[in-house]
Amino acid sequence: MSTTSLYKKIVIKVGSNVLTQADGLPNIERISQLVEQLAALRQDGKEVILVSSGAVAAGRSLIQISEKQNTIAARQLLASIGQIKLINLYQQLFEKHGLLCSQVLVTKEDFRDRMHYLNIRNCMEILLQHGVVPVINENDVVSVTELMFTDNDELAGLIASMLNADALIILSNVDGIYNGDPKLPSSRVIPEIDGLEADLGGFITAGKSGLGRGGMVTKLHTAQSVAKLGIPVMIANGMREHIITDLLYGTVVHTRFKPGKVKSGKKKWIAHGEGTAKGIVQLNAGAKEALLSGKASSLLPVGITSIQADFKKGDIIKLIDEQEQLIGLGVAEYGAEQARNCIGEQKQRPLVHYNYFHPLL
Numbered sequence: 001m002s003t004t005s006l007y008k009k010i011v012i013k014v015g016s017n018v019l020t021q022a023d024g025l026p027n028i029e030r031i032s033q034l035v036e037q038l039a040a041l042r043q044d045g046k047e048v049i050l051v052s053s054g055a056v057a058a059g060r061s062l063i064q065i066s067e068k069q070n071t072i073a074a075r076q077l078l079a080s081i082g083q084i085k086l087i088n089l090y091q092q093l094f095e096k097h098g099l100l101c102s103q104v105l106v107t108k109e110d111f112r113d114r115m116h117y118l119n120i121r122n123c124m125e126i127l128l129q130h131g132v133v134p135v136i137n138e139n140d141v142v143s144v145t146e147l148m149f150t151d152n153d154e155l156a157g158l159i160a161s162m163l164n165a166d167a168l169i170i171l172s173n174v175d176g177i178y179n180g181d182p183k184l185p186s187s188r189v190i191p192e193i194d195g196l197e198a199d200l201g202g203f204i205t206a207g208k209s210g211l212g213r214g215g216m217v218t219k220l221h222t223a224q225s226v227a228k229l230g231i232p233v234m235i236a237n238g239m240r241e242h243i244i245t246d247l248l249y250g251t252v253v254h255t256r257f258k259p260g261k262v263k264s265g266k267k268k269w270i271a272h273g274e275g276t277a278k279g280i281v282q283l284n285a286g287a288k289e290a291l292l293s294g295k296a297s298s299l300l301p302v303g304i305t306s307i308q309a310d311f312k313k314g315d316i317i318k319l320i321d322e323q324e325q326l327i328g329l330g331v332a333e334y335g336a337e338q339a340r341n342c343i344g345e346q347k348q349r350p351l352v353h354y355n356y357f358h359p360l361l
Ligand SMILES: Nc1ncnc2c1ncn2[C@@H]1O[C@H](COP(=O)(O)OP(=O)(O)O)[C@@H](O)[C@H]1O
Pocket: 014, 015, 016, 017, 018, 171, 172, 173, 174, 176, 177, 178, 179, 180, 181, 182, 203, 204, 205, 206, 207, 208, 209, 210, 211, 212, 213, 214, 215, 216, 217
């Protein structure tokens, strides 16, 4: 038996293209097969969390809208109509296997601070404790541009980290990450990537599947950051039959991201805070070197040169260097006002404790 079948808690993200037929209608046959595989995992005692795209695509199959329609309004309209179509389908299909599924719609704002983050985590935990399969999607009806996740790959990474999942599976319309343009016959799927070191930017083209939002760039970014936290990530082709069960119990082509050392729950929260971080603090070269040295160094006010955006105690803040490059993220031990009063001073309390610093360089 494959060792991957030892995973207990698994987050599975499915892209719009996997769920949608060429004519725009939900691909009922494929969705049924996905649900069947998830039911088999539940039978095997695993906890399953589904992050499903496809609301906008499903909406498009139900209503005609003018080309001139503002894109945000169009997305709101389509997602609003499409999400109920999609979730109804899931509900019927899970019911056939004697399973309950639930709809969880979230926005980036729901993860903005530790309290909101723990609220969502508690909600997911109560669902899992009751054997329910959460079906998560971004709430596209209320998420507008600057408050949106880049795409559901980012959301799935956040969910996998938040729930301390044992694995994250991202299903798209390609077999994995290719070492070149996937359309070229000379390109091959990269079987394993050491998520900690690999620089694959050169391989990824900006191309997306017909309905996808973020493309392979966000999948790579998500996979690398989730693997860095100690969670293995697999990118595979959701168009293949039995893909989930083959990934977990057999062998099938895919790209696997090797996990790094497991990080604590709070570190996982910080690591995904880039999009919601409010405060910005600029550091001098000495503080940057100390924080990135790998030694247990906290951020002391003597190394701060300016506070560029306000924050409160407990907020995640961005730490930037003198060239405005993002060094990492940390949790503020006190607010911006107090920090401003001791900029550059010796013998002051650390603004970020080393346990709550997450390097990004
Ligand atoms: N090196 C690469 N390997 C694999 N796919 C790539 C690569 N570079 C770009 N892509 C594109 O990324 C697409 C998948 O991302 P996306 O469109 O967001 O799908 P999804 O809807 O599943 O989230 C592929 O269809 C492919 O066109």
